[in-house]
Amino acid sequence: MEEADVVVVGSRLAGCAVAAPIARSGRKVIAIDRMTFPSDQLSTHLLTTTGVSEIAKMGALPRVLETNPTIVSKATFVCEGIPCTERLRPADDGTDFGLCVPRDLQDICLVEAAREQGAEIRENCVFEDLIWAGGRVAGIRYRDENGEAREVRATLTVGADGRRSNVAARAGAWTPYRMSKNGRGLVFRYMDDPKMGTKDAETFIVWRENKSMAFAFPSAPVGKLLVLFMGHRDEVSTARKDPEGYWQAKLDQHPSMKQRVSRVDADSLTKVRSTGDTPAFFRASSGPGWALAGDAGHFKDPVTGQGMRDAMWMGRTLAESVIPHLDDPAGVDQATRQWEADRDRHCLPAYHTANIDTRIETQSAVMREIFRDAGRNEESDLSDIFTRHRTQQEIVGPRRMTRALALALIRGDQPRGETISRSIRDLRTEVAVRREIRADEFRGTGTIKGSDHPGVEWPAPPSGGSGGKVRTGSESAEIPS
Ligand SMILES: Cc1cc2nc3c(=O)[nH]c(=O)nc-3n(C[C@H](O)[C@H](O)[C@H](O)COP(=O)(O)OP(=O)(O)OC[C@H]3O[C@@H](n4cnc5c(N)ncnc54)[C@H](O)[C@@H]3O)c2cc1C
Numbered sequence: 001m002e003e004a005d006v007v008v009v010g011s012r013l014a015g016c017a018v019a020a021p022i023a024r025s026g027r028k029v030i031a032i033d034r035m036t037f038p039s040d041q042l043s044t045h046l047l048t049t050t051g052v053s054e055i056a057k058m059g060a061l062p063r064v065l066e067t068n069p070t071i072v073s074k075a076t077f078v079c080e081g082i083p084c085t086e087r088l089r090p091a092d093d094g095t096d097f098g099l100c101v102p103r104d105l106q107d108i109c110l111v112e113a114a115r116e117q118g119a120e121i122r123e124n125c126v127f128e129d130l131i132w133a134g135g136r137v138a139g140i141r142y143r144d145e146n147g148e149a150r151e152v153r154a155t156l157t158v159g160a161d162g163r164r165s166n167v168a169a170r171a172g173a174w175t176p177y178r179m180s181k182n183g184r185g186l187v188f189r190y191m192d193d194p195k196m197g198t199k200d201a202e203t204f205i206v207w208r209e210n211k212s213m214a215f216a217f218p219s220a221p222v223g224k225l226l227v228l229f230m231g232h233r234d235e236v237s238t239a240r241k242d243p244e245g246y247w248q249a250k251l252d253q254h255p256s257m258k259q260r261v262s263r264v265d266a267d268s269l270t271k272v273r274s275t276g277d278t279p280a281f282f283r284a285s286s287g288p289g290w291a292l293a294g295d296a297g298h299f300k301d302p303v304t305g306q307g308m309r310d311a312m313w314m315g316r317t318l319a320e321s322v323i324p325h326l327d328d329p330a331g332v333d334q335a336t337r338q339w340e341a342d343r344d345r346h347c348l349p350a351y352h353t354a355n356i357d358t359r360i361e362t363q364s365a366v367m368r369e370i371f372r373d374a375g376r377n378e379e380s381d382l383s384d385i386f387t388r389h390r391t392q393q394e395i396v397g398p399r400r401m402t403r404a405l406a407l408a409l410i411r412g413d414q415p416r417g418e419t420i421s422r423s424i425r426d427l428r429t430e431v432a433v434r435r436e437i438r439a440d441e442f443r444g445t446g447t448i449k450g451s452d453h454p455g456v457e458w459p460a461p462p463s464g465g466s467g468g469k470v471r472t473g474s475e476s477a478e479i480p481s
Pocket residue numbers: 009010011012013014015032033034035041042043044045046047125126127128160161162163166186275278293294295296302305306307308309310311
């Protein structure tokens with residue numbers, strides 16, 4: 001049995017982002033992971049400027065840059081043929097580029113950087129249960145790399161163990177209090193970039209065509225390209241049955257992507273990877289002696305590529321909020337609750353944006369006008385949603401929306417009746433989202449039509465978890481202090 005100030009389960013983005021600042025502050029932090037690094041993770045791993053800035057704040061950027069990634073400073077959005085290219089707005093520390101580094105290359109850099117700063121990271125160690133004492137979580141039990149049972153006692157236990165969080169299950173927070181079903185699935189693969197040496201090879205490109213989306217992300221090392229299609233989630237089963245047939249069909253649906261990869265070396269194409277299982281959720285993420293960071297506590301549809309940045313933001317801000325209180329358990333519990341409220345304030349607008357983007361429908365005439373307007377110059381505008389400098393509500397306010405509607409009606413690309421009825425529907429969703437953001441309710445369970453999509457079938461917790469009931473101090477003292 002060991003003691004630490006903080007023990008963390010999971011040692012990727014959220015876990016290393018918690019561990020690094022705690023270690024830097026001179027406190028003892030132990031993080032475990034059941035994997036050994038390098039280790040891959042299903043993700044398309046795009047980071048914009050603020051995501052790269054989180055890597056820098058973790059102290060891992062020099063290592064990540066050693067993977068020789070493509071440095072990307074622009075994003076192009078093409079909405080039904082209307083192009084809009086923008087420079088990515090720099091983060092608060094001046095970081096002015098995005099990256100897309102495969103997780104097996106990237107995550108080991110985070111682990112090594114956190115270790116270098118004093119965090120003890122133990123690989124091949126499996127979390128088994130929480131230790132409770134005096135109504136608080138007092139640490140963890142786990143199996144080490146030799147299968148030996150071990151315990152670590154700590155003032156704070158952090159679950160940074162991903163969407164299927166065992167820590168959440170053991171804390172009684174397994175079932176999210178809010179969930180939204182993904183409309184889109186993800187089907188992607190890597191290849192040598194046939195446009196190597198051109199501007200395209202240094203730009204993130206997203207095409208929105210009909211009801212489908214196609215993404216080209218220059219990756220790492222330089223010269224690699226990740227191509228992703230996000231059509232209806234049901235397409236994933238087709239992609240699994242006939243990967244190459246599906247791939248060809250998607251290229252035919254997206255002629256610009258077909259053109260982008262037309263000269264690809266077929267030998268460089270990797271296996272097609274896919275998932276249709278990406279429901280968004282919020283879990284209760286703090287309680288006596290415990291907190292959940294990263295995907296363990298909140299996940300949003302990957303269509304906006306915010307998960308990794310948010311996982312690191314959550315880990316870092318959680319660490320910063322508890323560091324001053326680590327000698328005072330009650331202070332830690334107050335800080336984690338306050339942090340959870342701040343997290344929701346920070347993530348709620350992006351959750352709604354992703355929910356709206358995962359809807360399977362053509363882009364509205366109003367949206368096309370907004371892309372046309374943003375495409376007039378290369379200043380950061382719509383991309384601020386993805387760098388998180390501004391929310392969708394801040395970027396597309398009532399005046400811009402009204403102007404876009406007027407232009408859409410004048411242009412008449414879509415039937416006017418359809419333009420008006422979709423605008424009314426979207427306006428209702430928008431008003432409800434703004435109202436919810438203003439209300440700032442803690443663990444709000446409201447559902448917003450047009451954003452929160454019903455139908456998520458949440459799996460049962462791993463055995464031993466206590467489902468959706470959040471344990472409180474008074475009812476959870478399995479191990480007497
Ligand atoms: C298909 C897909 C595409 C995505 N694309 C993007 C994108 O382009 N950009 C982006 O920013 N985000 C993207 N995301 C989201 C992103 O991958 C996640 O938000 C991110 O991985 C969360 O990091 P994390 O550290 O919270 O959790 P994870 O990366 O899930 O890490 C959790 C760690 O906990 C460990 N663990 C779990 N259980 C235990 C246990 N019992 N004992 C010990 N260790 C344990 C695991 O081994 C793992 O290493 C995507 C997600 C998906 C599914």
